[in-house]
Amino acid sequence: MAPRLPLSKLEMTQHMILSKSLSASQMTKAAEYSKRSIINISNNLRQFGNVGAPATRVGRRRSITPPMIEALCDRLLEKPGLYVDERTIFLWDEFRVQVTNSSLKRALASVGWSKNVTRQRAKEQNADLRDFYIHNLSDFQSHHLVYLDESGCDKRIGFRRTGWSPLGTAPLQVANFHRDQWYQILRAYCQDGIVLSRIFQGSTDSAVFEDFIGQLLRHCGRWPEPKSVLVIDNASFHHSDRIEELCTKAGVKLVYLDGGNENRDRERLYSLSDR
Numbered sequence: 001m002a003p004r005l006p007l008s009k010l011e012m013t014q015h016m017i018l019s020k021s022l023s024a025s026q027m028t029k030a031a032e033y034s035k036r037s038i039i040n041i042s043n044n045l046r047q048f049g050n051v052g053a054p055a056t057r058v059g060r061r062r063s064i065t066p067p068m069i070e071a072l073c074d075r076l077l078e079k080p081g082l083y084v085d086e087r088t089i090f091l092w093d094e095f096r097v098q099v100t101n102s103s104l105k106r107a108l109a110s111v112g113w114s115k116n117v118t119r120q121r122a123k124e125q126n127a128d129l130r131d132f133y134i135h136n137l138s139d140f141q142s143h144h145l146v147y148l149d150e151s152g153c154d155k156r157i158g159f160r161r162t163g164w165s166p167l168g169t170a171p172l173q174v175a176n177f178h179r180d181q182w183y184q185i186l187r188a189y190c191q192d193g194i195v196l197s198r199i200f201q202g203s204t205d206s207a208v209f210e211d212f213i214g215q216l217l218r219h220c221g222r223w224p225e226p227k228s229v230l231v232i233d234n235a236s237f238h239h240s241d242r243i244e245e246l247c248t249k250a251g252v253k254l255v256y257l258d259g260g261n262e263n264r265d266r267e268r269l270y271s272l273s274d275r
Contacts, residue, residue, distance in 0.1 A: 009033070010041070010051045017042050063099050064091070064107040071095075072104075073113065136255055143226040144253075146190045146216070149233070150204050153183055186212050188219075190227055195219050206237040213243050222251030229253045 009031050016027045017038075028035045041051050064072075068091055075090055076082060082090070084101045091099055108114070137145075184204050187197040196216045200208075213230075220227045230247065232238045234256050247254045 013038065013041050014045065014051050017045060062107075063097060063103050068095055068097065069107050069111055072108070073111065076113070133257065136257060140229050142191050144224065144229040145231055146188050146195055146220060146227050146229065147231045148186075148188050148213075148216075150184060150186045150209075152185070152203065188212075188216050188230075195227065204237070206240050206242075209237055210240060210242050210246070213246055217246060217250040217252060220250060220252050223253050229255060231255050231257060233257060 013027060013031050016022050016030065022030070024035050024038050027038050031038070044051055044053050047053075071094055072087060072091060075087075084104060087104055088099055088101065091097055091104075181201045182203065183199060183201055185197065185199050186204060186209070188195045196212075196219055198212055216230075220230070222228060228251070230252055232254065238256070244254060
C-alpha cells in the first residue's frame with residue numbers, strides 16, 4: 001500500500017492544480033512525489049471536489065435500506081414503545097425482509113434515534129373528546145357504571161428494566177429468554193370493586209367477548225338500578241348485534257367511548273365513589 005501523503009503537501013498540490021499555472025512535471029518537482037499521484041489528485045478534485053476519493057464501504061450490504069428506516073421511524077412516531085421483535089415483525093410485514101435485532105439498533109442509531117424514557121400525553125386533552133365524554137356520561141351516576149376492559153401479558157413483562165451493580169459493571173439478570181404463552185385478562189369493575197374477571201390463554205375475539213358479556217349481565221341490574229350501564233371502549237370486536245341484543249334483553253344500557261377517554265372515565269368513577 002502506498003504511504004499516506006502529508007496533509008500539507010496535499011493542500012499545496014490542490015492549490016497548484018486549481019491555479020492551473022504549473023504543468024504536471026513542475027508540480028511533481030515542487031511537491032516531491034510522483035506524476036501518477038498528481039494525476040490521481042487532479043482526478044479526485046474533478047470527480048469528487050476533494051483531494052481524496054470517498055471511502056469505499058467494506059463488508060456486506062446493509063439489510064436495512066433508507067426507505068425501511070424511514071418507514072420504521074414513522075411507525076415509531078405513532079408507537080414509540082415497540083419492542084425490538086415487534087419492530088422486526090413490522091419490517092417483515094411491510095418489506096418482506098428479515099433483519100436482526102443488532103441491525104435494527106445500528107440503523108436507528110445511524111439516523112440519530114435512541115431509547116429514552118417515554119413521555120405520556122393524555123388523549124383526553126382534546127377538547128372535543130372531553131365534551132363528548134361529558135355528554136355520554138351526563139345522565140349517569142357512579143353506581144350505574146360498569147367498566148369492561150381487556151389486557152394481555154406474558155412473562156416478558158416481569159423483567160426488570162433497571163438493576164443495581166458495582167460502579168463500572170453492568171447488572172446481569174439471568175432468566176429464560178423464550179416467551180411463554182400469552183395470557184388474556186377480561187375484567188369488569190364498578191365503584192364497589194371487581195364485578196367479574198376471566199383469565200385465559202390466547203386472545204380475545206368477538207365470540208369470547210360475547211360469552212363474557214352474557215355472564216356479566218347476570219350480575220347487572222336493569223336500568224336505572226345500580227350496575228345497569230356497561231362502558232366499553234371502541235375496539236372493533238366490541239361491536240356486534242349479539243352484544244346489543246343481550247344488553248337490550250337484560251335492560252342494561254351500552255355506552256361506547258373513544259379509547260382515549262377510557263382512563264378519564266375511570267378517574268371520574270373513582271372520584272365520585274370517594275364523595
